[in-house]
Amino acid sequence: MPIEADNLVKRYGDLTAVDRVSLRVADGEIFGLTGPDGAGKSSLFRMLTTLVRPDEGSGRVAGFDIRTDYLEIRKRIGYMPDVFSLYEDLSVRENLHFFARVFGVRVKENYHLIREVYEPLKPFERRRAGKLSGGMKQKLALACALIHQPEALFLDEPTTGVDAVSRKEFWDILYRIRARGVAILVATPYMDEAARCDRLGLMQDGRLMVQGAPQELIAQYPHHLYAFRAHQAYRYLELLRRHPRVHRAVLAGEAVHVSSLAPLDPEDMRQYLREAGIMDFAFEPAAPDIEDVFIALVDQQQPQTQEA
Amino acid sequence: MAGIFWAFVKKEFFHILRDRRTLFIMLGMPFALVLLFGYAVTTDFKHASVAVFDQSRDAWSQRLVARIQAGGYFSLAAEVDDIASVERLFRQGRIKMAVVIPPHFGESLMQCERVPLQLLTDGSEPNIATTLVSYFNDISMRFLDELARANGTELQPLISLEPRMVYNPALKSVFMFVPGVIAVVLMLISAMLTSLSIAREKERGTLNLLLISPLPPLLIIIGKVLPYVLLSFFNALAIIGMGMGVFGMRMLGSWPFLLLSCLLFIVTALSLGLFISTRVQTQQTAMFASLMGLMLPTVLLSGYIFPIESMPLPLQVVSNVTPAKWFIILLKGIMLKGAGLEVLWLPVVVLCGMALFFLLISWKNFKLHVE
Numbered sequence: 001m002p003i004e005a006d007n008l009v010k011r012y013g014d015l016t017a018v019d020r021v022s023l024r025v026a027d028g029e030i031f032g033l034t035g036p037d038g039a040g041k042s043s044l045f046r047m048l049t050t051l052v053r054p055d056e057g058s059g060r061v062a063g064f065d066i067r068t069d070y071l072e073i074r075k076r077i078g079y080m081p082d083v084f085s086l087y088e089d090l091s092v093r094e095n096l097h098f099f100a101r102v103f104g105v106r107v108k109e110n111y112h113l114i115r116e117v118y119e120p121l122k123p124f125e126r127r128r129a130g131k132l133s134g135g136m137k138q139k140l141a142l143a144c145a146l147i148h149q150p151e152a153l154f155l156d157e158p159t160t161g162v163d164a165v166s167r168k169e170f171w172d173i174l175y176r177i178r179a180r181g182v183a184i185l186v187a188t189p190y191m192d193e194a195a196r197c198d199r200l201g202l203m204q205d206g207r208l209m210v211q212g213a214p215q216e217l218i219a220q221y222p223h224h225l226y227a228f229r230a231h232q233a234y235r236y237l238e239l240l241r242r243h244p245r246v247h248r249a250v251l252a253g254e255a256v257h258v259s260s261l262a263p264l265d266p267e268d269m270r271q272y273l274r275e276a277g278i279m280d281f282a283f284e285p286a287a288p289d290i291e292d293v294f295i296a297l298v299d300q301q302q303p304q305t306q307e308a
Numbered sequence: 309m310a311g312i313f314w315a316f317v318k319k320e321f322f323h324i325l326r327d328r329r330t331l332f333i334m335l336g337m338p339f340a341l342v343l344l345f346g347y348a349v350t351t352d353f354k355h356a357s358v359a360v361f362d363q364s365r366d367a368w369s370q371r372l373v374a375r376i377q378a379g380g381y382f383s384l385a386a387e388v389d390d391i392a393s394v395e396r397l398f399r400q401g402r403i404k405m406a407v408v409i410p411p412h413f414g415e416s417l418m419q420c421e422r423v424p425l426q427l428l429t430d431g432s433e434p435n436i437a438t439t440l441v442s443y444f445n446d447i448s449m450r451f452l453d454e455l456a457r458a459n460g461t462e463l464q465p466l467i468s469l470e471p472r473m474v475y476n477p478a479l480k481s482v483f484m485f486v487p488g489v490i491a492v493v494l495m496l497i498s499a500m501l502t503s504l505s506i507a508r509e510k511e512r513g514t515l516n517l518l519l520i521s522p523l524p525p526l527l528i529i530i531g532k533v534l535p536y537v538l539l540s541f542f543n544a545l546a547i548i549g550m551g552m553g554v555f556g557m558r559m560l561g562s563w564p565f566l567l568l569s570c571l572l573f574i575v576t577a578l579s580l581g582l583f584i585s586t587r588v589q590t591q592q593t594a595m596f597a598s599l600m601g602l603m604l605p606t607v608l609l610s611g612y613i614f615p616i617e618s619m620p621l622p623l624q625v626v627s628n629v630t631p632a633k634w635f636i637i638l639l640k641g642i643m644l645k646g647a648g649l650e651v652l653w654l655p656v657v658v659l660c661g662m663a664l665f666f667l668l669i670s671w672k673n674f675k676l677h678v679e
Contacts (some may be wrong), residue, residue, distance in 0.1 A: 049520050075522040085513030089326045090319065101315035102521045144517075 001026055002062055002152040002183035003048060009056035010043045017043035019206035020057065025152070025183045025199075030174060032197030033187040033208075034294070040206040041187040042082050045156045048185065049079045062151045075103070078145030082156040082187070084137050088130025092121055092140055095129050096147065103148035114143040117173055135166025142170070146177065153177065155186040159193065171196055191291040202294050209297050214290055221288040223247060223296055224263050228256040228273075230281035239276050243269070250295060257292055258283075312523065316531025323505065324535060330501060338493045338543045342550045345485040356440055357385035359397050359406040368414030368455070375451050376407065381443050398430060405429045405440045417455060486551035487639035488612030490544050490570070491632040495606045497540045498577035499584070500598040502533055506585035507594035525674060533578055540577075544570040548643075560646030569642060569656070573635040576659050577602075579666035580631070586673035606632040634658045 003025035010018040018040040025031040033041050046052045048061055050070035059066040062076040086095045096118070100107045111118075117139050124132065129140060138158055145153060155174075159167045171193065178184060178198075186197065194200050194214065201211035210217060228240060228249075233256045240249035240258055248259045258269075269283050288296075324330050358376060362369050376382050385403050388394055394406040408426035410416075416423045427444055429437035509515040509532075518528050548566070551557035559566070580602055588594045607613060609623065610632035616624055627633050634655035641647040641655075649656065 051516055051520060071522060074520045077520070079517065079520055081513050081516055083513050085517050087319070087323070087514060088512070090322055094319070094322065098315055098319050099517070099521075101312050102518065102523060104312065104522065 001060070003031070003185055004060045005044070005048060005057070006059065007057035008044065008047055008054045008059055010040075010047055010052065011055050012043075016206050018047065018054075021203075021206075021208045022057075023201055023208060023211060025185050027183055028178050028181045029199065030178055030184045030186060030197045032194045032200045033185065033203055034189065034191065034194040034200065034290070035203035037189075039203040041203055042156055043206075044203075045079075045082075045154050045185070045187065049077060049154050050074060075148075076151045077154060078148070078150035078152075079154045080138075080141050080145050080156060080158050082160070084141060086129045086137070086141055086144060089128060091126050091128055092132070093125040095140060096143055099144040100147045105148045107147065110147050110149060113149055114146050116176055117143045117146065120169075133166075134162045135169070138162050138166070138170060139173075142173070151182065153182050153184045153186075155184065157187050157189060160189065167193070191289060191294070194290050200290065202297060204298055210293075217290065217293050218288055221293050221296060222300070223259040223261055223288075225286050225288045225292055226258045226260075226264060226266065226269070226283060227252070227286035228258055228281065228283050229254065230278060233281075236273070236276075236278060236281075239273070239278075243272055248295065248299065252289070252291065255286075257286065257288075259292065259296065313527060313531055316528070317534055320505070320532055320535040324539070330505075333496055333501060334539050334543070337496060338489070338547050339550070341489045341493065342486075342547055342554075345489060355383040356381060356404045356436075357402060358382040359386045359388055359394055359403045360384060361388050361391060361394055361406060361408045362413075363411045364409050364413035366412075366414040368417055369409045371454075372409065372413075372448075372451055373407075375447055375454075376444075379443075379447055381447075382440075394428060398428070403430075404433075404436060405444070407444070485612075486547065486555070486557050487636045487643070488610070488632075489551075490547050490639065491573070491610060491612060491635050492603070492606055493543050493547060494540050494570070494574055494635075495577050495602050495632065497543060498536055498574050499581035499602050500595070502536050502578055502581035503584040503588070503594040503598050504591055505536075506532060506582070507588055507591045510585075510588075511590050529582070529674065533582070537574055537578065540574045541570065544574070557643065559643050561642035562648065565648065566639070566642045569635070569638045572656065572659050572663070573631065573638075576631045576635075576663040576666075579663045579670060582670040583666045583673070586670050605630040609633065610636055612636060629662075631659060631662055 001024050003023070005021055005023050007020045007022055008018055009016065009020055021040070021044055023031065033044070035041060043052070047054045048059055048066060050061075050066050050073050053067060061073045064070075064072040064076075066073060087098070090098065096114075097107055100110070121132075121136060121139055121143070124136065129137065132140065142155075142158065145155075159170055162170065167190075174184060174186070186193075188194055197214065199212060200214050200217060201208045202217075203209065210220070212220075228236065230236065233254060234251055237249050237251070237256060240246055240256060245260050245262070245264055246258055247261050249256050251257075258264075266283050266285065270281075273281060273283065324334060360373050360376070362373065373384065373387075377384050382405070386393070386397060388397070391408070394403075394408070397403045397406070406428040408428065410424055410426075413423060425448070427441055429440055431437055506515070509518070519525070545567075548557070548559070552559055581598065584594055584597045584601070588597055605626075609616075609619075609627040609630045611627065612632065616627050616633065619627065638652055638655040638659070641652045645651075
């Protein structure tokens with residue numbers, strides 16, 4: 001396995017940033033990590049990329065121990081940190097060539113590895129990296145992380161602050177990299193991106209609460225879910241929450257996702273809403289998505305680690 | 309490996325060339341400082357205000373006063389009758405210099421006695437004061453010539469000048485400024501800019517990318533600091549060149565020793581810069597630490613501007629840990645006195661010790677892992 005973590009623990013003072021996290025990422029697999037800010041995703045990344053030492057537990061990347069063989073690991077991984085970390089005062093081309101040299105390769109020889117990422121940047125080669133748009137910065141960072149043919153790719157929230165079109169392009173590129181057999185660990189705050197991963201882990205308070213294929217996770221959804229749709233649906237959140245059998249009501253795009261611990265009769269709910277004076281709305285059973293699963297898990301506050 | 313190293317150096321030069329602030333500090337500051345100090349030293353004075361306290365009031369003293377006014381350098385602001393008035397005029401800032409002529413001036417001159425003539429200058433502006441004294445010296449020499457001709461004798465009567473600086477009696481040579489400027493500039497570039505540039509890589513996260521590259525950390529560090537070493541050295545040469553060419557700084561000692569001394573100080577400053585950069589996370593703290601911890605002592609405690617001898621004892625002790633103090637001693641020794649290692653071994657040993665000490669600590673602090 002290119003990426004393995006076994007009960008990794010990282011503490012900063014009293015705070016346990018990463019709490020006994022175990023995961024495996026296989027060749028040609030995209031493993032997504034999602035969870036709120038401060039859940040410990042970046043700390044986990046820093047341990048696996050050998051930037052920080054774990055306090056407990058062990059890990060192997062590209063077959064080498066993250067505690068002892070970090071110099072070997074560093075040759076074999078690509079890392080995109082959670083903030084844009086290239087030289088803003090160097091041009092696109094200068095950044096790429098510099099990082100290629102740092103990893104002991106030449107752009108010319110390895111250009112095939114980054115062609116699909118770098119080609120859109122070609123017209124802007126002479127532009128300073130700091131003057132690129134979010135989407136282009138992220139492509140450049142990915143190109144720099146890929147140029148030395150890494151066996152494992154660590155992408156820490158690579159699409160934060162990037163427009164929707166660029167995000168889609170980015171994922172298309174990730175799929176192509178995956179097809180070359182690279183193991184990819186990617187953190188994302190976006191649930192739609194999380195759903196695109198082969199497997200997914202949900203992190204909260206340093207713990208990996210659950211992991212599995214997105215569909216498996218959705219299948220484990222413990223509650224009953226309904227969607228409420230209306231003009232300006234968010235105005236009725238409080239009303240929905242006041243209903244005694246509603247467990248939770250949260251915004252999901254334009255709609256409100258309403259969950260309950262036991263099945264609801266939609267017709268009862270419609271009646272309740274009409275009595276409250278809402279006329280034009282829909283209330284239907286709905287299929288949970290990753291976000292619903294995550295919210296339910298956080299609610300339970302009973303972290304469970306499952307091997308998928 | 310050589311290729312990687314070159315890529316590093318090239319990258320660092322790009323950073324320097326593309327950042328206006330850095331570029332100004334690198335290239336503008338040394339020249340600005342030298343010209344500033346040099347200008348202050350070589351200003352030609354026209355009509356500097358002088359007070360005369362003539363206790364003799366004879367023909368010869370009157371002729372001397374006339375001479376003082378004649379050259380165009382000095383203009384007589386006041387003739388006073390007591391020394392208290394001189395002090396008052398100094399305090400009011402109305403005069404730059406006072407000449408005190410002793411009683412029986414002409415009489416003593418005629419008898420070829422040594423006549424003490426007191427010059428009072430404002431030591432709070434030491435460079436001006438020094439220049440005024442040397443101008444006055446010229447005038448008194450010519451006055452003596454005139455006197456000798458009038459007497460028709462070969463024997464020249466003597467006037468002994470007793471210049472005394474009010475406010476700053478321990479003033480040292482004006483040549484202080486060249487070593488001082490070199491110390492300041494090298495500190496700025498080697499220590500401050502280096503710590504800033506490493507802090508910037510930390511702040512922007514690029515250092516993390518370099519750290520997880522397969523490069524040995526030593527290469528990362530050397531690649532980062534080498535451009536600064538080169539530019540510092542170039543600046544040191546330029547300042548010495550300007551000091552000698554434009555301002556007549558003497559260079560009596562050995563050139564290799566001088567250049568090695570500059571290099572030693574650069575390495576010392578660099579070790580301090582590295583030490584700071586291992587301790588701070590942001591450019592702002594790096595800037596603050598190097599300004600407070602390095603630049604202030606370099607300017608204030610090194611003896612560059614304020615003579616160490618006139619500091620309170622605790623500060624004199626503190627000045628010993630200021631690398632610039634030792635560097636200035638070294639430089640003055642080599643350039644002005646032509647001294648060699650047998651005389652200047654102490655500053656060399658102290659600087660080597662400091663450099664080694666801080667390099668070792670930085671090395672221990674510089675982690676392969678970022679915690």
